[in-house]
Amino acid sequence: MWQTGCLLLISLCIAGSFGAVRISPSMGTVTVAEGKSLQLNCTGEPNSVLTWKFGNTVLGTGGDLEIRGGVVAPNVDNVSILTHNNVGTDRSGEYRCIDNKTAAEATVIVRILKVATTDALFKYQEGATIACSADPDDAGDKVTYTWMKNGTNVSDIPTPSGQKFVEHENGTLEFKPVTTTREDAGVYECKMTVGTSEFSSTATLYAKPFVIPFDKSKNLVQEERLDVRCKVLGYPTPTITWFKDDVEIQADDEGSRYKLAEDNGHPNAQLKIDSVDFDDAGNYKCVASAEHIMFDEPDMSMPVPANASETILVRVKDKLAALWPFLGIVAEVVILCTIIFIYEKKRNKDAANEDAVNQDGATPEKSKEGVRHRGNTNNPRA
Ligand SMILES: *[C@@H]1O[C@H](CO)[C@@H](O)[C@H](O)[C@H]1NC(C)=O
Ligand SMILES: *[C@@H]1O[C@H](CO)[C@@H](O)[C@H](O)[C@H]1NC(C)=O
Ligand SMILES: *[C@@H]1O[C@H](CO)[C@@H](O)[C@H](O)[C@H]1NC(C)=O
Ligand SMILES: *[C@@H]1O[C@H](CO)[C@@H](O)[C@H](O)[C@H]1NC(C)=O
Ligand SMILES: *[C@@H]1O[C@H](CO)[C@@H](O)[C@H](O)[C@H]1NC(C)=O
Ligand SMILES: *[C@@H]1O[C@H](CO)[C@@H](O)[C@H](O)[C@H]1NC(C)=O
Ligand SMILES: *[C@@H]1O[C@H](CO)[C@@H](O)[C@H](O)[C@H]1NC(C)=O
Numbered sequence: 001m002w003q004t005g006c007l008l009l010i011s012l013c014i015a016g017s018f019g020a021v022r023i024s025p026s027m028g029t030v031t032v033a034e035g036k037s038l039q040l041n042c043t044g045e046p047n048s049v050l051t052w053k054f055g056n057t058v059l060g061t062g063g064d065l066e067i068r069g070g071v072v073a074p075n076v077d078n079v080s081i082l083t084h085n086n087v088g089t090d091r092s093g094e095y096r097c098i099d100n101k102t103a104a105e106a107t108v109i110v111r112i113l114k115v116a117t118t119d120a121l122f123k124y125q126e127g128a129t130i131a132c133s134a135d136p137d138d139a140g141d142k143v144t145y146t147w148m149k150n151g152t153n154v155s156d157i158p159t160p161s162g163q164k165f166v167e168h169e170n171g172t173l174e175f176k177p178v179t180t181t182r183e184d185a186g187v188y189e190c191k192m193t194v195g196t197s198e199f200s201s202t203a204t205l206y207a208k209p210f211v212i213p214f215d216k217s218k219n220l221v222q223e224e225r226l227d228v229r230c231k232v233l234g235y236p237t238p239t240i241t242w243f244k245d246d247v248e249i250q251a252d253d254e255g256s257r258y259k260l261a262e263d264n265g266h267p268n269a270q271l272k273i274d275s276v277d278f279d280d281a282g283n284y285k286c287v288a289s290a291e292h293i294m295f296d297e298p299d300m301s302m303p304v305p306a307n308a309s310e311t312i313l314v315r316v317k318d319k320l321a322a323l324w325p326f327l328g329i330v331a332e333v334v335i336l337c338t339i340i341f342i343y344e345k346k347r348n349k350d351a352a353n354e355d356a357v358n359q360d361g362a363t364p365e366k367s368k369e370g371v372r373h374r375g376n377t378n379n380p381r382a
Contacts, residue, residue: 020045021099023106031192031199033115038084040108042070042097043077049100050080055093089114113194115201118172122185122207122235130203131172132190141195145171148189175205182207185235209238209288211310218312220280222319226273228312229263230286238288238308240268245282281316285309 022043032038044050050070052059059082061067070080084091095108118131134143147154147167154165159179166174173188185207191200212231220226232238242249242260249271251260257280263269273280290306 020048020102021050021097021104021106023095023097023108031113031194031197032087033192033199033201034089035086036199036201038082038087038091040082040095040097042080042082042106044070044080044097044099044104045101046078048078048102051098051100052080052082053096053098054091113199115192117190117201117203119204119206120175122175122180122182122205124182125177127177128175128180128205129172130175130188130205131170132192132201132203133171134192134194143171144193145169146191147173148191149186154188173203182210182233185233187235205235207234208306209234209290209308211286211288211308214286214310215312217315219315219317220276221317221321222277223275226271226276226280226314228271228284228286230266230269230271230288230310231264232266232269232286232288232308234288234290234306234308236290237266238290238306240266241287241289242268242271243285243287246285276314276316278316281314283311283313285311 020043024041024043040052042050042052052067052070059065059067064085064087066081066083066085068081068083069077080097082095092110095110096105097108098105114135116131116133118129118133120128120130122128132145145167147165149157154167154173157164159165162176162179164176164179164184166176168174171190171192173190175184185205187202187204189200189202191198210233212233214228214230218226218228230240230242232240242251242258249258249260250256251258251268257273259272259274260268261270261272269286271284271286287307287309289308
């Protein structure tokens with residue numbers, strides 16, 4: 001996929017920097033990639049009125065062009081700042097800054113250099129190549145390329161398990177299979193140098209959304225906290241949505257018990273419920289989606305939906321659940337004790353009855369005795 005990100009190359013020639021007008025940057029040639037931002041500062045005398053001209057056109061703020069200070073009176077730092085965002089190739093040419101009071105002027109020459117950039121899509125264990133290519137015919141000189149990611153030279157990015165990047169002279173950055181991971185996806189800046197001027201453009205290694213697998217299920221006890229974190233990878237950074245049993249969770253709703261928080265720099269990556277109840281049991285799904293990008297593969301002509309998800313089954317147990325076995329044992333002990341107690345009591349009662357029988361109603365024995373006594377002539381009661 002060749003994206004014609006062109007490149008605006010501006011050469012500043014301080015042709016007429018007599019008087020007190022100066023334009024910075026003040027190097028002979030300044031290069032800015034098309035689509036990037038051009039900034040020129042013109043410093044003049046205090047309270048002089050500075051006018052910018054592009055060819056014969058007097059420039060003023062409008063569209064992507066902004067001129068700050070200097071038009072009426074450059075009494076803020078004596079400077080007029082011209083900023084042109086998203087510069088097109090038609091903006092190449094001569095820029096002049098004129099001091100109306102002294103007629104002093106400084107001149108800038110703009111040249112256009114086309115740059116093509118190639119983006120790529122990360123595929124697991126496959127290599128990828130992104131590229132920048134400035135048109136050498138327009139540059140006049142040989143262009144040299146170096147690549148940066150987030151301000152770091154790629155040759156300084158550590159790769160623990162072997163070489164990851166190969167920077168080719170023609171402006172391609174090759175990602176080696178195996179050592180390249182989804183985390184390497186992102187925007188890469190290619191810095192180009194031609195002659196004395198440096199300019200830059202960007203190429204992107206895209207990666208489809210991916211959710212790092214998490215536990216398939218989780219058991220919670222009533223009133224415990226639910227805390228699930230969804231770690232997502234991909235570029236552009238996927239947005240995260242949560243579903244409970246396929247119904248989207250709206251944490252912002254009034255009275256919602258769900259709390260969504262940022263985790264690891266990803267908004268909504270953390271789902272919390274402070275105190276779960278039986279109703280909270282269910283399937284929780286984290287969906288990572290790259291909403292605004294269609295990933296086309298294999299030849300970038302067929303749009304492919306780009307969502308990834310992980311689901312966790314949450315079970316909620318009765319908070320007394322853990323107590324039941326204990327209560328069971330207690331109940332058993334109580335019943336056992338009661339039985340023993342009743343039994344013992346009954347036994348004691350029987351024994352007592354027997355004693356009582358032996359004492360007051362001891363007729364049988366007494367009668368026996370009596371009989372015996374009666375049979376005994378010596379019995380005084382007889
Ligand atoms: C122009 O001035 C602004 C504000 O002082 C400064 O941030 C910027 O670096 C200057 N740019 C150049 C090219 O000198
Ligand atoms: C503006 O120019 C005057 C005169 O050259 C100088 O004294 C003053 O410091 C300048 N102001 C700034 C902010 O550079
Ligand atoms: C400054 O000079 C330019 C070009 O000659 C002119 O168009 C502009 O009106 C002048 N501005 C002031 C404030 O004199
Ligand atoms: C980019 O670099 C800045 C400053 O060095 C750092 O704070 C930030 O975390 C980096 N971002 C990424 C995505 O690595
Ligand atoms: C990046 O590193 C390479 C190799 O060390 C070096 O040649 C190049 O100048 C560096 N580029 C930048 C922009 O620092
Ligand atoms: C750039 O150079 C590399 C290595 O020599 C080569 O494999 C690749 O095809 C080249 N790319 C272009 C766009 O010329
Ligand atoms: C991807 O997720 C978005 C947002 O949740 C949804 O609108 C879209 O239908 C999903 N696409 C697919 C293919 O699942």
